[in-house]
Amino acid sequence: MENAFLYRTGSQYELDLSKAVHFVREGAFKTIALQLPEGLKTDGYNLARKIEAWTGATCIVSADPCFGACDLVDSDLSPMGVEAIIHIGHTRMPSVPTKLPTFFVPAPSTVDPLPAVERALPLLKGPVGLMTNPQHAPAIDAVIAFLESKGVKVYLGRGDRRLTFAGQVLGCNFTSAQEVEGEVNSFLFVGSGVFHPLGVAMGSKKPVIAANPFTGEVLDMADYRDRFLRQRYATIGRALDARTFGILVGTKIGQMRMDEVRRTKKLIESKGREAAVFALSNFDPSLVDIHPADAFVCTACPRIAIDDALRYKKPMLTPPELEIVLGVRAWENYEFDQFYG
């Protein structure tokens, strides 16, 4: 029988909303919020209209930027009468508490990853540590079967409680890779973008290969690793003489590391420098660079300091990079910033 609650986006994703509709009907929620990742944002209008028709609830689209399950609108929208959330495309972080009932709807890609994986095969040394993100999670069994049919043994790490499924990797959490580091001779990341496999490469001496199902492109992260380190060393170098620091803390519930803020502030002051703390929901150079600090330390999403580095005029450091600036970590012990769950 045809599933009446399927929604196909304009961009190679298929959403099955039948369980989400059941969740709203069972909960008898009168007003719910719909949160979408940036890539599916423009589907919000039509999805909300469909959810309203299917459930009878009022569906408010959260139009603020959303970059992960660390970023839940949750009780922020309670004053609007919002009783529950439908969150599309990201997976629940078990270590990040939700206040309102929240239903996570997967947004699996309709693209077959096997051609890209086949192209990656010559670069892999078995056993292989396999990693992916939620959009290719449903295809992970097929990837494993394919690799094993080629005689490659596969390991999936479970990782810590920030991760939802075995083999998952986030821009801020590579614990699933670290867990199997000792068992494997290389890593394979199935997905798009270089940020996730780069993070794995920064924490491992083993080769990390990225296979992009959308483009078919296969990358060896060794080149990216070196280029990345040179860029970050340059940023650290620019911050060496900073006397005043702005410590940035994210207001998003899964990015709010107050322990790290306190530790960082103490560390800066113990080295005879000074700092003030700035809270931000969405980070933008126009909201950061204006403050009279010589350099910034971002305790929120590590992608802010790393992916967006060139957008900021002033040096933007991660906490481990600050330690290098202050001389309490050796340059050769450079480490990616991780959020543990």
Next chain:
Amino acid sequence: MENAFLYRTGSQYELDLSKAVHFVREGAFKTIALQLPEGLKTDGYNLARKIEAWTGATCIVSADPCFGACDLVDSDLSPMGVEAIIHIGHTRMPSVPTKLPTFFVPAPSTVDPLPAVERALPLLKGPVGLMTNPQHAPAIDAVIAFLESKGVKVYLGRGDRRLTFAGQVLGCNFTSAQEVEGEVNSFLFVGSGVFHPLGVAMGSKKPVIAANPFTGEVLDMADYRDRFLRQRYATIGRALDARTFGILVGTKIGQMRMDEVRRTKKLIESKGREAAVFALSNFDPSLVDIHPADAFVCTACPRIAIDDALRYKKPMLTPPELEIVLGVRAWENYEFDQFYG
């Protein structure tokens, strides 16, 4: 005796923080947040450092944009351990509830408004309805005394519970002017910008004169009123054929008009058109124009539709403008959008 808690900003404002310091010490708050208007944002770093030195509390600067007392970070920052707020430059809106103890610190201008008022004198017809904003509130008695010395009788309206002091006017509330409309023959606004006096002019047949203490400039709002109406009529005209609407609701506690959202949605649907609701904290064309709606209705701050109109590609309407689009309000009954308290 010298007040040890005075802070002079780089931009003609003087802040007396002595009561705010007392508020933090008495409350024994360990962590507080500091919220500043955009014009004083860059003072946040130094102010936070001073407040920390004076109180021993950790002071987190809210670096998100803040355009009024409608926009309180309040309990949003509670998960960071924030126990109280110091809010600079805006005045408490009695009708907007705060969850955390909040201390409002005035940011009075150090500029004398009398030269500008003197220049406005020939354009005024007594009795005069006097209006200003918080930065010139401490000078209001001097302005009254000056006008009365010239034989001009002055009326100050108290307005509704969105306003803090008699004669106050906000971009979204002109009730203090409306209250004395019947007693006066003209209005005088003392302050900068045309938005506030324009709002008064839109609700009154009496002349509205604006005197800017910073520049000495004096404006008769009659010209602005006509130009403004032409611009808004053009926007309404562009939206006449819209079939699909995005209703925008602000997540800021003093801008969240869910009643207006529900009323607006019903109205749109009753006219055979359709709508979805979008929640936003900070409004930007990149977050709004992307959605597949023909036009938007903004139930948050009226300045978004009016001041920023040219930044948006799609027509952005206020709720009274939507009524004209849908044929339930006559064009000649054009009305400024107000938030009543």
